[in-house]
Amino acid sequence: MKHKVELSWLGNLAFETNMDGHKMITDAGIEFGGEDKGLRPKKLMLTALAGCTGIDTALIVKKMRLDITDIKVSVEGELTESQPTYYKNMHITYEFFGKDLPHKKLERAVKISEESQCGVSAMYKQVIPVTSEIIYHEE
Template structure:
């Protein structure tokens, strides 16, 4: 299977794509000459990781019949100072909200996502360290 994304130039530094019926604009910030009309391409790498592992979490926990009130996934990436600037590491924080959360099952779900299911994580780990932590918010 192959995926293809096509970007159309909107002028200056902005581009637009239609991905599976959803429009998205990328642009640079005003500090570098962009017009701040859309997402920063590099930060979309963090979004891709959070989204990929987040989908895994929801699917795995559903199969395990684990009831959580909410899940938050945040990803922080540290950029190199030299050009081209790229992420030299990423750190994922999984936050689970609910009552009587089954920690062992949640930890298993995180491990399955990290080691078997999330293709974005698998690719990134070939190039940089990707770490994670779990935070529980129990009511």
């Protein structure tokens, strides 16, 4: 199987794509000559990781029939200082909300996602360190 995305130039530094029926615009910031019309491509790498592991974790939590009221996933990437800048590492924070949260089962759900389900994580881990932590919010 292959995936393909196609972007159309909107002028200056902005591009638009229609991915699976969802429109998305990418652009550079004003400080780099763009017009701030859309998302930054590099930050989409963080979004891809958060989205991939978030979907996996939510599916696993659902299959485990755990009573969770909310899940938040954030990813922070540290950029190199020299050009071209790229992420030299990424850190995922999973936040679970609910009453009497089953810590061991949630840790297992995250582990399954990170070690055998999330293709974005698997790819990134081949080139940079990817770490994670879990924060519990007991209601």
